[in-house]
Amino acid sequence: MSSNAPSAAATSPAIVLTGDRPTGPLHLGHYIGSLKSRLELQDTHKQFILLADTQAMTDNVGRHQRVTENVLEVALDYLAVGIDPEKSTIFIQSQIPELYELSMVLLNLVTVSRLERNPTIKEEIRLRNFERDIPAGFLTYPVSQAADITAFKATLVPVGNDQLPMIEQTNELVRKFNSVVGKDILVECKELLSATSRLPGIDGKAKMSKSLGNSIALGASAAEIKKAVNAMYTDPNHLKVEDPGQVDGNVVFSFLDAFDDDKAAVEELKAHYRRGGLGDSVVKRRLEAQLQAMIEPIRTRREAYAQDKGEVLAMLKRGTERARAVAAKTLSEVNASMGLNYFD
Numbered sequence: 001m002s003s004n005a006p007s008a009a010a011t012s013p014a015i016v017l018t019g020d021r022p023t024g025p026l027h028l029g030h031y032i033g034s035l036k037s038r039l040e041l042q043d044t045h046k047q048f049i050l051l052a053d054t055q056a057m058t059d060n061v062g063r064h065q066r067v068t069e070n071v072l073e074v075a076l077d078y079l080a081v082g083i084d085p086e087k088s089t090i091f092i093q094s095q096i097p098e099l100y101e102l103s104m105v106l107l108n109l110v111t112v113s114r115l116e117r118n119p120t121i122k123e124e125i126r127l128r129n130f131e132r133d134i135p136a137g138f139l140t141y142p143v144s145q146a147a148d149i150t151a152f153k154a155t156l157v158p159v160g161n162d163q164l165p166m167i168e169q170t171n172e173l174v175r176k177f178n179s180v181v182g183k184d185i186l187v188e189c190k191e192l193l194s195a196t197s198r199l200p201g202i203d204g205k206a207k208m209s210k211s212l213g214n215s216i217a218l219g220a221s222a223a224e225i226k227k228a229v230n231a232m233y234t235d236p237n238h239l240k241v242e243d244p245g246q247v248d249g250n251v252v253f254s255f256l257d258a259f260d261d262d263k264a265a266v267e268e269l270k271a272h273y274r275r276g277g278l279g280d281s282v283v284k285r286r287l288e289a290q291l292q293a294m295i296e297p298i299r300t301r302r303e304a305y306a307q308d309k310g311e312v313l314a315m316l317k318r319g320t321e322r323a324r325a326v327a328a329k330t331l332s333e334v335n336a337s338m339g340l341n342y343f344d
Contacts, residue, residue, distance in 0.1 A: 153186070246276055
């Protein structure tokens with residue numbers, strides 16, 4: 001966690017806003033990067049978790065079913081890892097119209113050039129080869145994200161390093177709005193960084209990603225886990241067991257660092273690997289055992305929840321109703337501060 005994150009006592013109460021784009025089932029990168037910390041936060045903070053389907057639509061034009069069908073899949077992953085809907089409010093972004101209204105208010109406070117300078121947006125545009133054919137919704141999604149955060153007056157937002165510009169832009173908008181209306185209506189937030197913000201893909205070429213096909217799903221079968229570990233990138237120059245091997249950039253050791261609780265044993269394995277005499281197969285067997293033990297109960301719970309998807313949908317409806325009440329209160333304050341409450 002970031003050293004900049006305020007304590008629960010300092011924020012009175014600390015409110016967390018986090019979530020995921022539902023473009024496919026979640027994987028181990030999501031687990032180590034955010035889900036694990038959400039499990040801890042739900043016992044100490046007021047936590048809102050959004051299924052960001054509206055945001056996912058911004059770069060899935062014509063593939064909207066990919067988004068809508070995965071809302072339930074991601075919700076199943078949440079429940080399977082232990083997110084408690086009685087402790088954490090899980091909601092669907094598109095079902096809260098107040099978020100759209102707040103986005104429109106905030107859009108008037110930012111310029112196109114400022115949005116284009118956002119480093120996160122610039123990188124996402126490059127990755128998607130949008131060049132100048134940028135969907136307006138995609139270009140402005142930092143404003144939508146700011147609306148999500150400010151609607152719940154979140155003080156903590158779990159993010160990776162690549163998302164820090166989003167926090168900066170959210171706080172710029174908060175300060176601008178409060179300055180315009182002459183009172184503190186919206187609140188600034190701080191980032192909450194994961195100890196492991198990015199898990200490499202099993203191919204070692206990029207971060208773990210559903211779209212790149214280099215991930216291990218939280219609901220992966222035992223056979224799928226075994227296949228993925230066996231395919232993991234290690235050290236291409238470690239051709240013989242007796243050869244010294246490189247640990248840096250070795251995906252198997254990156255995973256052991258993230259998921260093996262016996263840190264001393266992992267360090268011993270690293271030292272052995274570096275000096276030679278330790279085969280990749282030995283290290284991979286240890287990692288597979290760790291992942292099998294961790295994923296098996298998650299997979300079992302997921303399969304059980306999937307037996308009653310109607311109840312999962314009802315849970316999402318309850319959470320969305322709770323979240324909408326909070327967002328509506330904030331929007332009412334925003335509108336009143338701007339004189340947009342004509343009929344009150």
